[in-house]
Amino acid sequence: MDKPEVEQEAVAEAGKKTSKGRSKSGAERKSVLDFRKYTKQIWLAGLGAFSRAEEEGNKLFDSLVKVGEELESKTTDIADQTVEKVSEKAKESVTDTKDKVEKLIDHSVHHSLNRIGLATAKDVQQLEKLLLQLHEKMDRLIADQEQLKEEMSKKTQRK
Numbered sequence: 001m002d003k004p005e006v007e008q009e010a011v012a013e014a015g016k017k018t019s020k021g022r023s024k025s026g027a028e029r030k031s032v033l034d035f036r037k038y039t040k041q042i043w044l045a046g047l048g049a050f051s052r053a054e055e056e057g058n059k060l061f062d063s064l065v066k067v068g069e070e071l072e073s074k075t076t077d078i079a080d081q082t083v084e085k086v087s088e089k090a091k092e093s094v095t096d097t098k099d100k101v102e103k104l105i106d107h108s109v110h111h112s113l114n115r116i117g118l119a120t121a122k123d124v125q126q127l128e129k130l131l132l133q134l135h136e137k138m139d140r141l142i143a144d145q146e147q148l149k150e151e152m153s154k155k156t157q158r159k
Contacts (some may be wrong), residue, residue, distance in 0.1 A: 113120050119127070 110120050110122065
């Protein structure tokens, strides 16, 4: 090939490349614009999702707080009732045990005092009761004797 033909071919090739380059830059411009549009849509979708999540998130949060308060109230009531029941049972158990221990001690003390010949408070109370009964009987007998004396003296005076 001649030099001028080679040059013409080179220029033609360069023109093709330039025209291809221009078409690429147009496509590149279009893809850049599409990318910006798509990026903006993603950004707007994100803002929308954030806004919705904030609105519904607050509703959900408030709902969860309400459910939590109800659950806490129920469990607090149940816990209070359980503590009260356990406390009552413990008091009953302590009272029963205390009574049993007192009875055992009383019995042991009473038995020990009887073995050495000393009277217990219970024995003294029993003796007091018997003395009061004896005193009442004596008062009745004295009153009956006085009445009999009067009747005898009236009979003797009539004779």
